[in-house]
Amino acid sequence: MFDEPVRKRNMASLTPLIDVVFLLLIFFMLTTSFLKTQSLSVVTPSPSAEELPTDARVVEIWLMGDGTLRVDGTPVEAENLAEAVKAGIGGRKDMTVTILAESGSRTQVFVTAIEAARQAGARDVGTARVEKITP
Amino acid sequence: MIADFDEDPPRRQFETLIPLINVVFLLLIFFLLAGTMTPADNVAVNLPVGALSDDEREMPATLLVEADGFVWLGERVIDPKIAEQALKEYLADKGKERVAIKADAEASAEALLLLMEALRKVGVQQVTIVTERGR
Numbered sequence: 052m053f054d055e056p057v058r059k060r061n062m063a064s065l066t067p068l069i070d071v072v073f074l075l076l077i078f079f080m081l082t083t084s085f086l087k088t089q090s091l092s093v094v095t096p097s098p099s100a101e102e103l104p105t106d107a108r109v110v111e112i113w114l115m116g117d118g119t120l121r122v123d124g125t126p127v128e129a130e131n132l133a134e135a136v137k138a139g140i141g142g143r144k145d146m147t148v149t150i151l152a153e154s155g156s157r158t159q160v161f162v163t164a165i166e167a168a169r170q171a172g173a174r175d176v177g178t179a180r181v182e183k184i185t186p
Numbered sequence: 187m188i189a190d191f192d193e194d195p196p197r198r199q200f201e202t203l204i205p206l207i208n209v210v211f212l213l214l215i216f217f218l219l220a221g222t223m224t225p226a227d228n229v230a231v232n233l234p235v236g237a238l239s240d241d242e243r244e245m246p247a248t249l250l251v252e253a254d255g256f257v258w259l260g261e262r263v264i265d266p267k268i269a270e271q272a273l274k275e276y277l278a279d280k281g282k283e284r285v286a287i288k289a290d291a292e293a294s295a296e297a298l299l300l301l302m303e304a305l306r307k308v309g310v311q312q313v314t315i316v317t318e319r320g321r
Contacts, residue, residue: 069207076214083221089239090286090314095306096299114295152295158251161295162234162317169238180299 093165096178110139110148110173112164113184116155120164129163136171148173152180227288228258234291236317245314247280251289255297266300273308286314 112132113121120127122135140146148168152161161178168176231250250258257266259276277285285305289298298315305313 065203065207069203069210072207072210072214076210076217079214079217079221082223083217084224085221086233087319088233088316089236089319090241090245091236091238091317092240092312092314093302094312095302095310097303097306152299154294154296156295157291158289158293158295158298159234159291161298162236162291162315165315166236166238178299178302180296 091162091165093178094176096180108143108146110136110146110168112136112148112150112168114150114152114156114160114164115184116153118157118160120160129160132164132167133170136167136173140171140173144172144174146173147175147177149177149179151184152178153184154180154182228261231288231290232292233288233316233318235320237320239319240314245284245286247277247284248286248288248316249301251287251293251298251301253290253292255294257297257301266297266304269301269304270307273304277308277310282308282310284314285310286316288316 111123113124115121120129120132122132122139125135127135136148140148148171150161150164150168165176165178227248227250229250229252231252251266252258255266256263257269259269259272262272262276264272287298287301302313
């Protein structure tokens with residue numbers, strides 16, 4: 052006689068629990084991001100390009116308006132940029148790399164150039180924008 | 187014979203829900219552990235791909251450069267050519283030591299450099315360009 056009600060309690064409704072868990076799941080799915088970002092420190096450029104050093108201890112990377120790259124005037128593919136800059140630096144410790152961005156060049160190329168300069172072992176990386184690079 | 191079929195099904199219904207709940211719980215735990223919650227930006231930008239990481243963490247001031255070259259300072263959208271005054275106001279309570287720039291990979295390098303020049307005029311010596319980890 053007393054057994055019956057106890058047995059019925061066993062099956063307490065799971066539906067509210069599932070509702071809450073689903074809501075939590077949707078919340079976390081929408082708010083999480085899996086994008087891994089990293090950061091690249093860059094020294095801000097001075098407003099006039101004339102302040103950049105132009106002597107023999109400088110390797111120049113030109114970002115042309117059509118998306119191509121040049122190191123000291125020689126066209127270079129993006130993959131070989133770090134090697135070309137390294138060849139320009141030639142093992143010296145006091146070299147500066149200057150990145151000149153022609154109007155029309157893109158941020159992606161700019162970031163690639165900065166990284167190549169850093170990987171090549173430049174002491175300083177200077178940046179400047181120019182309307183048109185005249186070799 | 188016919189009455190026999192009616193008796194079993196009601197109890198079975200609950201049992202089929204349990205694997206579903208298990209999976210949902212697993213998904214929930216996965217999103218909890220694997221995701222990182224970051225405050226959403228005003229606009230989505232396609233970050234440039236990079237290889238180097240300087241591993242800077244807390245960035246109180248983040249500037250966004252959209253693909254069309256316009257800059258977001260918090261809630262304001264401004265042309266980088268005339269950003270100086272707005273930057274001064276924006277950085278007044280955030281400090282000038284840690285400024286991050288999230289620039290779209292397709293944004294012109296000129297807009298990014300104009301923004302960096304304006305930052306230099308305001309007194310920021312170094313900025314951090316946010317990139318996405320490359321392949």
